[in-house]
Amino acid sequence: MKGGANGAVEKGDGVEFEDKTLLAFTDPEARATVLSSDAVRAVVHAAYRIPMGTLGAQATPHFDSLEYGRFRAETRTEIQQSGYSIRFGEQDHDPSLAGRPDVDLLWRGAVTASTRRERAVVGVRTSPAVRITDLDSDLPDPPPADPQALDRARRAALLARLRAAAIDPDAMTEAVIDGWVRKMFADSLSQALARAHDHGVPLHQIALSFAPVPGSDVARARRFPVAAAVLIRDPTQAGFRLSDFLRASHTVLEQMQVQGVEPPEGDEDLPKGRPVVLWLVPEDWFDDEAWPAGENAAAPEAARLARITHATSWLAGQGIALAPVGR
Template sequence: MDFRDRTLVRLADPEQRDRLFDQRSLENLVAAGYETAAGVTGPYTADFAELRLGVRLDRPVTAEGGWSAPGGIRQEGRFTLTGLGGPTADALWRGSVTVRTGAGADRVDAVHGAPLGRAGGPELTVHYTPGAGTPRPVALPVLAALLVRESVRPADLLAESRALADALGALGAAAVPGTVPLAPRDRAQVGWLVPPAVFDDPDWPGGSTAAGPAEQRAARAAAAGRLLAAQGIALLVVPDAVAG
């Protein structure tokens, strides 16, 4: 089996599924779906309430028209048509990612300085009040179409992802309740499951200052994750141990 087949088999297996999504991937998924400026941290935990493989997302088509018999009253109609075909996701994930959020920041109340003596410098005493909040677990709903690709042509995959995101729009409207403490970017996301070797390509940005090949690969993947999250796309790099 190739990378795509192996990954789909592991997605179908509840015992192996968790190992496909490391902490960086889950962080990318949260960033693609939610405004995270409020201070979201890990550890991240994925919940797969439902995961279906090979899902075609039909997009309803609305048709309007009018007709009349000669000399008769004009009739008008509006019809919603389904089953005409639509984009296909390798998998559809409904569930959640649990994050930690809500921690308060420590507040410095006063700083006092006193000399230590001839040989030493000044001694500083800092008085502070610990933040009132503590990190608490919050489950963020997830509705994501997953695409598994061994190689990436960004232009083609971005267009395919946009079609999937549009088709998921109606489903996503009910997927994210209003009680979630973070504002959603989009009601649904698209995730790219790719092997780390994709980021051996030097045309990906972010690797110019890294020391060695492994560091360059990781830096490119991190930079790509940030860029794609702004487009509502989660970069989910499948670890080598699972991919192979």
């Protein structure tokens, strides 16, 4: 929207989408329709690194608070010490740039989605210690005189003892011995055995077991706390560049961490969530064939969906959730 000469509101290209989308969040009923279930799931995917495929099809956003235009990701830093200050970074910022790090609104709340969080009881078993001080008693009599042949004979004897004492004999291989020699900073097994004998190094096999907790594999609704900086952008605006948008988003993420804007702790069986940037962009942006993953689609709608799916996965790894919306 733009203000006309007579004070009337005029429609303007590009800005219309941004203002329309932002205003929808001011209405409690309308805001619930702005984000699709897939977009809400993408927030959980980016914040908790939980694959979208493990989340239920329905996800509900909860808006505990929405701060409009109050959060700004500064691209400059100021250090104050002993009565003087040092500033470095960008001093002047043009808010008209498509990649500007101004945040349209800051969403604090949660997402309710069903997922499975399988749990297991971890068991630890340790094999009996393998004696190495008398390893040469297992060698032929007399033992090989050649150093390399002696090393091979000791290797065979040690491997036999390791397998005899192991919980899982098949796991005891030449590679295990090679790794142990490297950890002893030795050039040969014989040298490693000498160092271990001097320092009393024991040799054990540790085996881990995982027993699933009954009922933990059942999907149930969980509340995922959310702290998301929402950027509403129309890529059809002149001067828009994807690289600028990505750079601005990373600036926002860094500033959120500096200012301590992060989701609170969730359920004890949830990983710690991280702050995210939420992109609200027109869904028809993904009709552009420059986006990958839509080449083999049978219809334009399927191509758009494939591109959105690809972009969602790519952006989630960077802490960005994608929310395409209609114009």
